[in-house]
Amino acid sequence: MEKQIEIAYSFGEQAHVSMFRGKFAVVKVLDTLRSNMKKVDIPNTISILAFEVANTIVKGYNLMQSLLEENIQIFSKEILHSEGVQLLVSTDIKELLRIASADKREEFEVFLKEVVRFGYRCRDPQWHALNHYFSRLRLEPIKRKHLQKEVEIAMQELTNLAQYTYELFHELHALERFEHLYSCKIEEVESQNLPRKGKGLMILQSELKNQRKLVSNLKKKSLWSKNLEEVMYKLVDVATFIHCAIVDSFEENVERKKANEKTERLGIHGLALHYANLITQMDIIASRSICVLPNMRDKLYNDLPASVKAELRYRLRDLDSKEVMTMPQIKAEMEKVLHWLIPIAIDTVKAHQCFGCVGEWAKTGNEFRKKTSTGNNIIRLQTLYHADKQKMDRYILDLAIYLHRLINLVKNQDKIPEYSPA
Incomplete structure (x- = not known):
């Protein structure tokens, strides 16, 4: 699998490396990805991957919410000065900010790796070069205000899809139970040489039919039936915004050089x-x-x-x-x-x-x-x-x-x- 990823990355790098070069590469790359998407018609539905994508969307949503100005204010005024943090971690605010910045960056890296991994699942090779794009982004960050409104709309769309996917997750489990009950009822009827027109069996058959219809509708509404590339450019927007927000909220006033950590942390x-x-x-x-x-x-x-x-x-x-x-x-x-x-x-x-x-x-x-x-x-x-x-x-x-x-x-x-x- 790792070898396949390396090959895919190499192909994407050679075919689209020019997309990421130049003075305005970081700012223009998202528009390039979107415009190129319109030129290709490669059906690539998310299908069973929907549940993993929904999980990643929730991570991105939580990250974005934690970086809202009001939550940053609560963090700075309340959490950093809370009794537990002061007594158990440190009384040095700069040290606490460094710790928080490292944590937020680590949380973001987990989210980012998942976005990059989904990029490799796309058939269009342009999405196989996301690692290169995000590496450049670290060197040439852009201001989040340029992305904020568009990203908020994208995240709302993604969370709606994730909500339907959440419902699909549970209704699929319900469907599995209905199918099992129906199968057991059929075996029971056949073992007793009874006709398949009994009231109990008909009710169960009707419930099973309704459940299959519900699952089918949820698949259409959720991430299951969406094109992976369509979801990807929204996820890339979100990842770009989160990176910029972390820089704005934490790293501008935090020393990047990590001090030697001698404290034994739980x-x-x-x-x-x-x-x-x-x-x-x-x-x-x-x-x-x-x-x-x-x-x-x-x-x-x-x-x-x-x-x-x-x-x-x-x-x-x-x-x-x-x-x-x-x-x-x-x-x-x-x-x-x-x-x-x-x-x-x-x-x-x-x-x-x-x-x-x-x-x-x-x-x-x-x-x-x-x-x-x-x-x-x-x-x-x-x-x-x-x-x-x-x-x-x-x-x-x-x-x-x-x-x-x-x-x-x-x-x-x-x-x-x-x-x-x-």
């Missing part, structure tokens, strides 16, 4: 979700301290990082038995941390649940068509991905000690004999 080591689950377990145990089951407590302890376990054993030996904290005091101390840590853990889990291909947009449903805000368009800085592991371990350790005190307090209360009147 996400880089694949630990973000594990720590999010730890925090959730702690919150559950704290809220149910009166009836904590032994298996819940044991599971939490087993899930603790090795370094935290070792430190916990050491700290528990040094606890002052005379130091008395009431249950409300313990819970109040835990709440000081959990009130800002729990939302981060929840966002971390949500971010991981959205990971995937078709599932990413299929689970989203109608949500991606709504105006996205930073509340449901989660960025990495809102999760545990960039959390400093050493800092996070200290919070986990403190919470574990408070939980130990809480559980012991409940046990000691249980040992006090109940008062019984004489």
Whole structure:
């Protein structure tokens, strides 16, 4: 497959390299792609690829929404200065901006690779040179205001198509169930030598017919029946706009040279979700301290990082038995941390649940068509991905000690004999 892509790229490069050269290449290339499209008549419907294309459209939509001016303002004024980001990631705003810029660029590169891959699926070889075009775009960026209105219209058209594709995805599954039920009913009727005119079978046959008609209509309305080249030039417009928006919003005031990263970040080591689950377990145990089951407590302890376990054993030996904290005091101390840590853990889990291909947009449903805000368009800085592991371990350790005190307090209360009147 990779060899075929290399051959296709080579052919496209030789046939159309002049399209990408010259002083005004970057600005004019989109118009060239569109005008050349009109000259060729190569039927190339998207078909089964529709679900992957819809997934890519949702990624592009979410990226565009995250780069809206109002969301950039929320990011700058709220997220960067939020308690969780300041305590777990960094207090250096320039460092946080660098991290956010790198994240947004990485997110864009994932989207871009998919657009380029779809280009190779086109029969017209001009689309096989998109890698070259986007490489030039990095060197000669254009202002997004020149593209904004046209791209907004293109994205609206794409999201409409993606919505119908989402519906098709689910109706195809429903059709499969109907066909299975109908097949089983036929076998049942034939095994009993009954005629195929029974009421139950006729109803099922009618439902199956209606479902096939619904699927057929959705195929016509969705990406399934669209020409891939027609969708491609819209995706290229979107990708160009997003690139320019990232430069305008993040990279103009961010140092491009990455400093030596010595901090151990949870996400880089694949630990973000594990720590999010730890925090959730702690919150559950704290809220149910009166009836904590032994298996819940044991599971939490087993899930603790090795370094935290070792430190916990050491700290528990040094606890002052005379130091008395009431249950409300313990819970109040835990709440000081959990009130800002729990939302981060929840966002971390949500971010991981959205990971995937078709599932990413299929689970989203109608949500991606709504105006996205930073509340449901989660960025990495809102999760545990960039959390400093050493800092996070200290919070986990403190919470574990408070939980130990809480559980012991409940046990000691249980040992006090109940008062019984004489």
